[in-house]
């Protein structure tokens with residue numbers, strides 16, 4: 030079914046514009062309901078394009094005037110958001126005056142109000158909601174911006190670049206003038222006019238320049254900015270040391286805003302952040318929040334080079350900046366963890382980060398790649414670009430960059446990056462341009478076949494089998510690849526897949542690897558390059574049959590299909606020298622057990638599994654953070670993905686039973702572990718402490734699931750006595766995930782303590798929306814979610830609240846959401862329709878929760894289909910939601 034809501038834009042249709050913009054002078058007379066924007070653009074003819082009119086886009090604007098060189102334009106045509114103006118000569122000044130209503134802007138795209146302040150969000154196409162402009166990333170102009178506002182309400186006036194003037198105006202107003210020396214696309218424009226205060230720090234860049242760093246927040250939050258500031262300084266140092274990239278401005282600002290659709294935005298010199306990724310102090314933020322602040326600050330900072338200095342030619346190239354920047358922030362976080370862990374713990378610390386990243390990929394990207402929205406990391410078409418800020422573009426995009434890094438090596442990759450900036454600084458380029466410089470910097474390394482990663486959707490399968498020849502001591506590994514068909518893309522070609530391999534001997538130690546015909550070099554892990562449909566690799570010189578350890582470190586974003594029996598998984602769980610694969614063996618074993626239990630409600634938990642689990646639990650030589658990863662069951666979304674058909678209720682029942690059994694049978698071990706993992710002294714955010722807290726919290730979860738009296742008592746004490754949010758919230762989560770009568774009182778106490786703290790209340794909403802039912806007689810979670818919709822702290826206008834309550838219920842609680850009576854699905858439709866009229870981007874994100882409906886049982890499919898159709902038929906459907914629901918029903 031095609032929807033008439035939005036035309037489809039094709040990547041192949043890209044043409045340069047006939048006119049671009051050299052300089053922009055913007056003037057904002059800020060007023061909550063009637064802001065007047067005056068925009069003077071110096072438009073220049075593009076010598077590289079066909080002759081044609083000046084093209085501008087404008088949306089939801091009241092146009093007051095438009096002149097070309099001071100005159101009314103000779104010809105002006107309008108169609109939808111597009112305005113075309115005929116102009117002569119090569120350089121003309123176009124001046125547009127528009128009036129906008131920030132207060133009425135509930136989309137949080139363009140100029141909007143949050144808590145009385147003015148904020149902007151322009152990526153991808155929000156600038157056209159501010160003024161008429163050639164709103165495309167390949168138009169890079171120099172911006173000068175004057176802001177005028179009421180001084181009392183908005184004492185702080187910020188925009189990109191350097192402050193070049195400020196002063197008083199009549200009627201209690203004031204102004205500030207900013208100039209950004211670097212040409213940029215308009216999606217990187219930003220302004221902030223609000224009542225804020227800043228934490229400031231001055232630092233020297235590697236070339237010795239002094240730069241001013243500021244983190245701007247509301248006054249009461251000044252004590253929560255230190256970690257963001259430290260993270261910024263660490264990011265700057267890392268980019269200098271790792272890539273030789275220095276901050277290019279005299280001032281770099283981060284601003285926190287409570288109403289924001291996404292995580293944060295890399296506007297040049299003026300990053301705007303969701304408060305969730307800036308504010309952190311021990312009493313309100315968990316260790317995981319601290320980690321997120323660090324990685325999001327790094328991500329946005331790294332965009333200054335990968336995204337801003339070199340940007341995207343068009344939005345199909347989004348992964349050029351996002352995949353690369355996610356890879357950079359992942360490497361940064363891994364380096365930070367490794368540094369904190371010291372030489373001995375570095376490998377394990379890096380593996381913990383890798384595991385985190387792969388969990389996200391498997392939970393969010395694999396399902397996307399198997400569903401109706403599947404797209405290559407560089408899509409070929411879209412209806413609404415905002416729907417393409419996806420796990421595929423970001424996370425799989427980062428995996429593709431990681432594979433390049435693996436294939437070219439650290440130094441080759443760095444050389445490629447250097448060449449990338451030397452060729453393309455100040456330009457808007459394509460993914461092909463990037464891969465081409467990587468090849469050129471590495472003696473013409475052939476990356477032609479590698480480019481298929483950019484054009485093919487779907488998660489590739491790598492099927493592996495081994496053959497042992499005892500007579501000659503050789504082990505032949507056969508690797509075969511295939512990629513399942515995805516919508517609109519049936520035939521798939523073989524990809525270049527780096528498969529990192531180790532062979533484990535019967536003693537549990539890695540064997541030295543020697544491929545037939547090659548010399549021995551002592552390596553115990555090596556990267557095989559799978560490029561054909563099927564290839565064989567023959568290892569020789571082996572004394573006994575080895576156990577293969579494949580795809581070490583998750584060397585490619587694929588599903589590995591390898592027949593391993595329980596004993597072999599337990600062996601690798603205990604011995605694999607690659608910590609990532611050791612974790613993965615535990616996950617595979619757990620997956621097998623839980624899926625068998627879901628298929629057969631009477632299937633017991635195998636003793637051997639409990640024993641393997643106990644061995645990991647008690648292995649004091651293993652880093653606690655690693656143990657916490659290895660003892661956590663695979664995510665529910667990932668497990669559903671592995672079931673055909675998906676039966677969320679059966680899976681939930683199996684998970685409840687497995688958690689209980691592991692809690693009961695290992696109760697003494699968990700209690701001892703909990704006690705051993707206590708962190709004395711005052712809270713500090715440090716990965717070593719965080720690992721201990723994570724493991725202690727996990728122990729409480731298993732004990733609470735089992736209803737263990739001692740465990741629950743420990744949870745209650747910890748909840749009451751905790752000195753920090755990680756412990757307090759960990760204990761609360763354990764209580765909530767139990768049948769303990771104290772759970773409601775604990776939720777209430779938590780609420781009372783944090784009633785005025787929006788970010789902490791988000792945790793409180795999410796915890797209840799994500800709760801499992803441990804007691805068969807308990808009410809459905811939907812009843813609670815519905816009740817919380819009317820909580821005074823809840824608001825459908827605040828994305829964080831929507832993600833916490835509705836997002837958690839729709840996406841992280843499948844065992845409740847997919848209730849057999851269809852009540853969850855009907856509630857979903859109701860909420861998507863309500864959100865659609867307010868904030869289409871947020872509505873579309875919620876709408877995606879049901880896109881994979883065809884994977885479910887026939888009864889669930891029928892229930893979901895009816896609700897998808899109800900949404901599609903609803904009045905005033907945004908292109909955002911229409912694309913998601915339309916594709917789901919296609």
Ligand code: 0A1
Pocket residue numbers: 138150152153290291292293294295328329351415418870
């Ligand atoms: N470029 C930002 C993500 C972002 C995208 C769109 C937004 O509004 C619709 C906001 C932020 C990043 O990668 O961090």
Ligand code: ZN
Pocket residue numbers: 328332350351354
């Ligand atoms: Zn980004």
